[in-house]
Amino acid sequence: MGIDQVRWGVVATGNISTQFTRDLAELDDAVATAVASRSLDSAHKFADTFGIEHRYDDYRQLIESGTVDVLYIGTPHPQHYGIARAALQAGVAVLCEKPVTLTARQARDLVAVAREHNTLFAEAMWMRTNxxxxxxxxxxxxxxxxxxxxxxxxxxxxxxxxxxxxxxxxxxxxxxxxxxxxxxxxxxxxxxxxxxxxxxxxxxxxxxxxxxxxxxxxxxxxxxxxxxxxxxxxxxxxxxxxxxxxxxxxxxxxxxxxxxxxxxxxxxxxxVAVHGLGYHYEAAEVMRALRAGQIECPALPHAATIEILELLDETRRQIGVSYPGDDEYLGG
Ligand SMILES: NC(=O)c1ccc[n+]([C@@H]2O[C@H](COP(=O)([O-])OP(=O)(O)OC[C@H]3O[C@@H](n4cnc5c(N)ncnc54)[C@H](OP(=O)(O)O)[C@@H]3O)[C@@H](O)[C@H]2O)c1
The missing domain is CATH 3.30.360.10 (Dihydrodipicolinate Reductase; domain 2)
Known part of the structure; x- marks a missing residue:
């Protein structure tokens, strides 16, 4: 992929989106071009802080805008699945916060959608890239x-x-x-x-x-x-x-x-020398994979994401923690 600067879209304007976007400035070949929030006010505030051009109050508008190559998703976990799925279906690459979904079944589905649309999908398990x-x-x-x-x-x-x-x-x-x-x-x-x-x-x-x-x-x-x-x-x-x-x-x-x-x-x-908060390392890995035309980032492998969600499913079952929607997405 002949991209000089990879264009990033950010979904959500909370704690981790702020830290991630701050770190993105460590990369000369990355630029945050769009942000989506549930509120246009928050989107403007966030965009003004980071010099982001396009602002939306609906993540779907961002996905359809054609202003980004890759979407970073920093919402609470239950929202990850729907947003990531919509982006992948539109052919927009995704780096999504951990845990990438609530269940292994949802994660398997996202990997399948990524394959179907030949679009990169990665879990933002930044520790792996430190x-x-x-x-x-x-x-x-x-x-x-x-x-x-x-x-x-x-x-x-x-x-x-x-x-x-x-x-x-x-x-x-x-x-x-x-x-x-x-x-x-x-x-x-x-x-x-x-x-x-x-x-x-x-x-x-x-x-x-x-x-x-x-x-x-x-x-x-x-x-x-x-x-x-x-x-x-x-x-x-x-x-x-x-x-x-x-x-x-x-x-x-x-x-x-x-x-x-x-x-x-x-x-x-x-x-070992590290700089910034450390979120730019995962972003750099994603951009490397994107430029190589890969749909999986070698440093953030799909199989590990799914296996860990399977372990999370089983652990939640043993300790008795369930979330709305589990019935639909657990098992299988
Ligand atoms: N990698 C890391 O080091 C790290 C650290 C902390 C958290 N995380 C992960 O990042 C995700 C977000 O955590 P966070 O600490 O950034 O949370 P947070 O500060 O609460 O921010 C989440 C943002 O998501 C948006 N959002 C969308 N739907 C929402 C809803 N129904 N309720 C509340 N917010 C909603 C909001 O932004 P808008 O108002 O702009 O829509 C909100 O500011 C989690 O999945 C968490 O596991 C990762």
């Missing part, structure tokens, strides 16, 4: 700790005032879908898909999970412990270990500045 995370996993692949046998990963924080979205079942609330997806992704990257999953969770009266603990077992003998929560200031770290040592991503492990390698040679802090 240079520190990539360097740590390159070490793991080199065998510096031997065969990985255990992983520990935790994503938990507490804020006096949690965003309402996180406690609202209608907005896909809960610790698991928002934060738990990171430990799950880390362990899936480290050990692959587990052969057995067990989970317990503490829920609000509205049925939203505040804390979740998961145990994964592998036929190889490997095991993993994963936690996520909205009630405590957790270590927020992730590690993988084997007979020769361990690799650890420190606090806020999903966008770290270094990792720690512990082997017989000693303990070493490994620094």
């Amino acid at each position: 240079p520190v995370v990539q360097a740590m996993f390159a070490d793991l692949a080199k065998g510096v700790i031997g065969e990985p046998m255990e992983a520990l990963a935790d994503f938990g924080f507490h804020k006096p005032q949690l965003p309402a979205r996180l406690l609202d079942p209608a907005l896909g609330g809960g610790a698991l879908m928002d934060g738990g997806i990171y430990p799950m992704t880390f362990v899936h990257m480290a050990l692959g898909r587990p052969d057995e999953v067990k989970a317990v969770g503490a829920l609000t009266d509205d049925g939203v999970d505040l804390n979740v603990a998961m145990a994964w077992r592998y036929d190889s003998g490997a095991v993993a412990a994963l936690t996520c929560g909205l009630r405590s200031q957790n270590p927020w770290t992730a590690s993988v270990s084997g007979p020769e040592g361990s690799l650890l991503l420190p606090n806020r492990f999903h966008h770290p500045e270094y990792y720690v390698r512990s082997t017989a040679a000693g303990q070493e802090r490994v620094d």
